[in-house]
Amino acid sequence: xxxxxxxxxxxxxxxxxxxxxxxxxxxxxxxxxxxxxxxxxxxxxxxxxxxxxxxxxxxxxxxxxxxxxxxxxxxxxxxxxxxxxxxxxxxxxxxxxxxxxxxxxxxxxxxxx
Amino acid sequence: xxxxxxxxxxxxxxxxxxxxxxxxxxxxxxxxxxxxxxxxxxxxxxxxxxxxxxxxxxxxxxxxxxxxxxxxxxxxxxxxxxxxxxxxxxxxxxxxxxxxxxxxxxxx
Numbered sequence: 507x508x509x510x511x512x513x514x515x516x517x518x519x520x521x522x523x524x525x526x527x528x529x530x531x532x533x534x535x536x537x538x539x540x541x542x543x544x545x546x547x548x549x550x551x552x553x554x555x556x557x558x559x560x561x562x563x564x565x566x567x568x569x570x571x572x573x574x575x576x577x578x579x580x581x582x583x584x585x586x587x588x589x590x591x592x593x594x595x596x597x598x599x600x601x602x603x604x605x606x607x608x609x610x611x612x613x614x615x616x617x618x619x
Numbered sequence: 620x621x622x623x624x625x626x627x628x629x630x631x632x633x634x635x636x637x638x639x640x641x642x643x644x645x646x647x648x649x650x651x652x653x654x655x656x657x658x659x660x661x662x663x664x665x666x667x668x669x670x671x672x673x674x675x676x677x678x679x680x681x682x683x684x685x686x687x688x689x690x691x692x693x694x695x696x697x698x699x700x701x702x703x704x705x706x707x708x709x710x711x712x713x714x715x716x717x718x719x720x721x722x723x724x725x726x727x
Contacts, residue, residue: 548717
């Protein structure tokens with residue numbers, strides 16, 4: 507399967523712990539996006555990369571959040587000192603260019619207790 | 620006011636009915652996307668359009684740039700069409716701005 511993959515699919519953690527999620531995009535895609543979706547809402551943009559460069563970060567992305575795409579392939583999203591409000595589905599998507607169709611991964615569901 | 624708004628929020632239809640979901644946006648866009656999300660979270664792109672109309676099987680998407688409005692139509696609806704349908708816009712940046720989604724339930 508050559509689609510977008512995300513790991514882990516589910517993560518349960520205690521408040522205050524750090525968590526890291528991984529996204530592997532479709533191999534030839536140079537754009538990678540992170541979105542967050544809370545229950546009953548549409549997804550919200552967090553950040554995106556073109557190759558290894560992080561081009562935009564949402565105001566939703568507090569200092570506790572950091573994302574990397576070190577070699578322009580997979581990306582990681584880390585949340586430090588998790589809070590209950592961080593509980594959400596974290597979605598990754600990739601595309602072959604700026605205004606092309608985005609392909610989504612299955613998401614990582616985070617629950618902070 | 621959200622930049623992308625959808626209606627209705629919830630929709631129940633009987634199998635075979637013609638379904639319309641509407642999307643309005645308040646910003647300039649380069650493209651309008653219709654996405655489908657099944658329980659469990661997976662999102663599939665149905666259409667990306669910047670003008671006119673596109674058709675794929677029983678699904679039809681239209682957009683009116685002047686009125687900043689798009690519609691998704693499902694003909695001969697089937698229970699397997701039950702899902703959340705999300706409208707999203709691409710503006711000057713390539714990120715997507717999403718509507719809150721329309722939850723569709725098609726019953727036998």
